[in-house]
Amino acid sequence: MREPKKHLSFSALSRALSKHFENLPDKRQAAKTDYSLHDIFMSAFAMMYFQDTSLLAFQRRMQDSLQQNNLKSFFAVESIPKDTQLRTVIDQLPTEQLKPLFPKILSALQRGKQLEKYQSLGDHYLVALDGSQYFSSDSIQCPACLTKKSKNGDLRYHHQILQAAIIKPGLKQVIPLSPEGIQNSDGQKNRIVKSMLPKERFK
Ligand SMILES: [Zn+2]
Structure with missing residues (x-):
């Protein structure tokens, strides 16, 4: 297989997403946030990447410490969000913010x-x-x-x-x-x- 272009590699695309999520405007009250928008959206991306069929399947995957480490090292997620938080926070962000x-x-x-x-x-x-x-x-x-x-x-x-x-x-x-x-x-x-x-x- 030919080597894909560097800027199209998984790590380059993952970094581009990570950078975009880091700059999302966070309108939540600081005291009520347990997880950063970045960690929430990168976890959602990881769930799609692993092709988990549901949030629950993803959460089960994350009970395994090796998988947890993968999420941290390959997706730059610092703390892994809980199911309910993931859903609520993603629902509240206007999709316009992800379109770019x-x-x-x-x-x-x-x-x-x-x-x-x-x-x-x-x-x-x-x-x-x-x-x-x-x-x-x-x-x-x-x-x-x-x-x-x-x-x-x-x-x-x-x-x-x-x-x-x-x-x-x-x-x-x-x-x-x-x-x-x-x-x-x-x-x-x-x-x-x-x-x-x-x-x-x-x-
Ligand atoms: Zn409506």
Whole structure:
């Protein structure tokens, strides 16, 4: 296997995430915080990286001292957050704060000439789109909620997300672009394409 470019190695990408999480604005009251935002978000990244099926599975993994050491050394996590804290804190951070990571990583792939192999039909990119619902309630709502009337006339509130990914037949890896919330205010402008792509155009 060819050596991947240095800035695309796991440790370089992990460091980029770590740096971004260190600078997240923390609006929590200092006295009530047991874990830094950095440790919480890096733990969530580790959970995705290990492909644990749930937070509980991740917490079980972390009961093992070797795995704990891995989290500390490879993900720069100082203290490992508890299940409930992880969930609550992540839920409260606006997803907008995480979006800059997507174009950053896409640009790194572009610089490392990794995007070229994803070109199809000449110099085009194939982008697959999928929508998914991640929240539904008949009591909790916000101004951006999508609404649906049930048979008995009650309103139900939803949040949905549109996820795009660059794909290439024959390549197992896909490159996810920044997800976009499907909200009430959508539909006037072509917001999706604009916010998901990096600033400089890629060829
Ligand atoms: Zn809402």
